[in-house]
Amino acid sequence: EVQLVESGGVVVQPGGSLRLSCAASGFTFDDYTMHWVRQAPGKGLEWVALINWDGSSTYYADSVKGRFTISRVNIKNSLYLQMNSLRTEDTAFYYCAKGSFAYYYMDVWGKGTTVTVSS
Amino acid sequence: DIQMTQSPSSLSASVGDRVTITCRASQGISNYLAWYQQKPGKVPKLLIYTASTLQSGVPSRFSGSGSGTDFTLTISSLQPEDVATYYCQKYNSAPLTFGGGTKVEIK
Numbered sequence: 001e002v003q004l005v006e007s008g009g010v011v012v013q014p015g016g017s018l019r020l021s022c023a024a025s026g027f028t029f030d031d032y033t034m035h036w037v038r039q040a041p042g043k044g045l046e047w048v049a050l051i052n053w054d055g056s057s058t059y060y061a062d063s064v065k066g067r068f069t070i071s072r073v074n075i076k077n078s079l080y081l082q083m084n085s086l087r088t089e090d091t092a093f094y095y096c097a098k099g100s101f102a103y104y105y106m107d108v109w110g111k112g113t114t115v116t117v118s119s
Numbered sequence: 120d121i122q123m124t125q126s127p128s129s130l131s132a133s134v135g136d137r138v139t140i141t142c143r144a145s146q147g148i149s150n151y152l153a154w155y156q157q158k159p160g161k162v163p164k165l166l167i168y169t170a171s172t173l174q175s176g177v178p179s180r181f182s183g184s185g186s187g188t189d190f191t192l193t194i195s196s197l198q199p200e201d202v203a204t205y206y207c208q209k210y211n212s213a214p215l216t217f218g219g220g221t222k223v224e225i226k
Contacts, residue, residue, distance in 0.1 A: 035215075037163075045155070045163060045206050047215040059213035062120070100168065104210040105153035107174065109162045 002026040002108045004096045009113030016086050016117070022079040022096030022110060030054065030074035033099030035106055036081045038092035038115075048094070049081065050104065064090075086117045121146045123209055125218035131226045138194040140221045142207035147187045151211035154183055154192045157220075158203045166205075167192065199225055 008020040020036070036048040049060045049070040058070050069082040079096055094113055097106035122145040132138050142152065150170040157163040165174045167183040170190055180195045194201055202225055207218040 044204075044220040045157075045208075045217045047208070047217060050213065050215065061214050095162065103151070103168070104213075104215055105165065105168045105208065106155075106163075107165050107168075109164070111162055 004108060004110030006096045006110045006113040009115045011116045012086055013119050014088055014117055018083045020081040020094055020113060024077045029077040034079045035097040035099060037095045037097055040092040088117050091117045120214055121209060121216060123207055123216045123218040125207055125221050127221060129222040131224045132197050133226045134197055136197045138197050140192040140205055142190045142218050144188045144209055148209045148211045150186050151209055152190050153208045153210060155206045156203045
């Protein structure tokens with residue numbers, strides 16, 4: 001069974017840093033693009049970042065560019081999101097999602113982890 | 120960047136009704152369009168990709184159509200378990216923008 005399990009969500013002060021992790025299982029991790037998607041309380045989905053199969057290409061939403069870094073360690077079947085200079089508007093539920101084999105849509109989603117940025 | 124606009128933002132329909140949701144891209148995206156369903160308190164689920172291909176396991180009452188800038192998601196006969204918010208997403212290139220969502224309720 002394909003499974004994605006996020007961790008690392010906590011309460012952090014504005015300006016702080018945080019690293020989210022996503023543990024993948026049930027599929028050949030290094031065959032697939034991976035994504036982070038977030039959802040602020042009561043709001044819609046916002047794509048955050050993607051990383052290709054070997055980490056050589058990454059893309060970011062304008063809202064997080066220069067502050068967040070997506071990375072992966074294929075030998076550990078793990079995806080990460082380093083979040084720096086956090087703002088209150090980064091408060092959201094963060095989902096890890098698996099891309100399809102050849103395209104960028106997301107065919108499996110984790111259950112998510114909550115990040116709260118508050119003083 | 121390409122913007123994705125969904126309409127309506129919410130709708131209420133009776134069980135058995137045909138429901139149509141529209142998604143419009145500000146520029147052409149060919150058929151690189153996916154639809155997701157998010158039930159209350161649940162994780163988003165992929166319904167349709169390449170504008171009209173049903174993901175495995177999705178009921179056949181769901182269908183998608185369109186190409187270029189205009190797309191539709193249709194539920195042929197609304198069921199109580201279809202209460203959810205539906206999102207379109209373009210994925211031809213980054214940024215992978217989602218539409219604002221359409222909340223579907225039972226009348």
